[in-house]
Amino acid sequence: xxxxxxxxxxxxxxxxxxxxxxxxxxxxxxxxxxxxxxxxxxxxxxxxxxxxxxxxxxxxxxxxxxxxxxxxxxxxxxxxxxxxxxxxxxxxxxxxxxxxxxxxxxxxxxxxx
Amino acid sequence: xxxxxxxxxxxxxxxxxxxxxxxxxxxxxxxxxxxxxxxxxxxxxxxxxxxxxxxxxxxxxxxxxxxxxxxxxxxxxxxxxxxxxxxxxxxxxxxxxxxxxxxxxxxxxxx
Numbered sequence: 001x002x003x004x005x006x007x008x009x010x011x012x013x014x015x016x017x018x019x020x021x022x023x024x025x026x027x028x029x030x031x032x033x034x035x036x037x038x039x040x041x042x043x044x045x046x047x048x049x050x051x052x053x054x055x056x057x058x059x060x061x062x063x064x065x066x067x068x069x070x071x072x073x074x075x076x077x078x079x080x081x082x083x084x085x086x087x088x089x090x091x092x093x094x095x096x097x098x099x100x101x102x103x104x105x106x107x108x109x110x111x112x113x
Numbered sequence: 114x115x116x117x118x119x120x121x122x123x124x125x126x127x128x129x130x131x132x133x134x135x136x137x138x139x140x141x142x143x144x145x146x147x148x149x150x151x152x153x154x155x156x157x158x159x160x161x162x163x164x165x166x167x168x169x170x171x172x173x174x175x176x177x178x179x180x181x182x183x184x185x186x187x188x189x190x191x192x193x194x195x196x197x198x199x200x201x202x203x204x205x206x207x208x209x210x211x212x213x214x215x216x217x218x219x220x221x222x223x224x
Contacts, residue, residue, distance in 0.1 A: 035214075050208050097207065098204070098205075098206040102149075104156030104157050
């Protein structure tokens with residue numbers, strides 16, 4: 001099993017550009033999450049999904065969109081990139097909502113210039 | 114906001130047990146205590162979790178006080194590879210309960 005795979009690993013965007021961060025998992029987990037981590041800080045939840053077709057906002061959703069058309073994939077879309085979105089983005093998945101740990105991907109390091 | 118309080122940093126000698134404390138005085142009866150760690154810039158790694166009873170796995174032990182207001186993560190024989198930021202997290206049991214990360218404890222293992 002590959003676990004949680006994120007692509008790309010690194011990306012530089014210009015202000016106003018858009019991009020999609022990809023996240024896929026092969027563990028048949030229903031629950032998936034997107035976090036961002038600014039330098040020296042803890043992780044902040046952006047969006048999450050409890051199953052295909054269901055998404056909901058986390059702590060810091062502004063400037064982002066998500067979709068969950070399949071169990072495996074949970075892409076994060078940035079529209080009109082801003083310097084404040086410079087961060088490391090982590091995707092995670094979990095088998096159940098409770099009594100189970102999250103599996104995290106290795107992250108996407110995004111710089112907006 | 115995170116529901117836990119942890120020391121900002123700790124040191125531990127290699128080969129000794131590392132004991133990381135966490136205060137969660139407002140924890141509810143159905144909330145779990147989770148521990149994760151993040152090594153350098155990697156994605157966080159799940160370590161262990163518990164509700165009331167002490168728990169042990171191949172990585173660590175989790176000791177939860179009887180009143181559940183605090184807990185301790187124990188790494189029995191710390192190695193240099195255990196140098197990381199350790200996050201103590203309280204999370205409810207319901208579908209929409211999320212894991213909210215605080216700032217964690219930066220653990221330095223000293224050779």
